[in-house]
Amino acid sequence: MFEKMSLKTKLALIAVVPLTIALVLGTHGAWQRVTNYQLRKQAETLVNLVVALGEVAHELQIERGLSAGFINSSGAKFADNLITQRKRADEKVALAHVAIGEIDRAVIDLGFVKLLDGLAPPLAELVEKRQAISKLTLEPAASFRFYSDVIAQALDLVVRTGNQMPTAALSRLSNTKQALLYLKERN
Numbered sequence: 001m002f003e004k005m006s007l008k009t010k011l012a013l014i015a016v017v018p019l020t021i022a023l024v025l026g027t028h029g030a031w032q033r034v035t036n037y038q039l040r041k042q043a044e045t046l047v048n049l050v051v052a053l054g055e056v057a058h059e060l061q062i063e064r065g066l067s068a069g070f071i072n073s074s075g076a077k078f079a080d081n082l083i084t085q086r087k088r089a090d091e092k093v094a095l096a097h098v099a100i101g102e103i104d105r106a107v108i109d110l111g112f113v114k115l116l117d118g119l120a121p122p123l124a125e126l127v128e129k130r131q132a133i134s135k136l137t138l139e140p141a142a143s144f145r146f147y148s149d150v151i152a153q154a155l156d157l158v159v160r161t162g163n164q165m166p167t168a169a170l171s172r173l174s175n176t177k178q179a180l181l182y183l184k185e186r187n
């Protein structure tokens with residue numbers, strides 16, 4: 001059968017096999033690069049989230065302490081520091097909202113999406129609690145508990161972020177960061 005084909009047809013057939021192999025390998029290589037890029041992008045957004053949440057926790061820890069001092073002194077101490085600290089905390093909260101918005105919700109667990117969405121209401125409640133603290137209408141224990149609960153929720157999100165990392169190495173790094181954040185919170 002091969003002998004009855006024209007030279008042109010034989011050359012075309014000889015060229016088709018390597019071209020097909022090259023096309024398949026090229027497509028596979030391109031697909032791998034796209035997949036690797038997506039994994040790196042996912043990892044970057046998750047790492048940014050861990051860092052942003054850590055900074056929120058840190059600033060709220062400071063604000064918690066200043067708020068307790070302000071309330072316990074009946075407003076005589078820490079008023080100026082509290083205003084400055086609230087601005088710092090607001091900046092970090094805004095960055096955390098940006099980091100949360102950059103997360104591709106299509107590639108993470110539904111439970112993690114719920115945790116992401118669950119952080120917004122307590123952060124929004126900061127405004128109301130701050131007003132109550134400024135008016136000295138919030139008890140010191142309630143103030144401390146509120147800040148501790150928000151910080152705990154942010155740190156829980158950091159813990160769960162490790163499970164969303166695309167590689168085990170990044171997951172371990174995320175877990176190390178969260179261990180340091182918890183150690184700081186407990187001290």
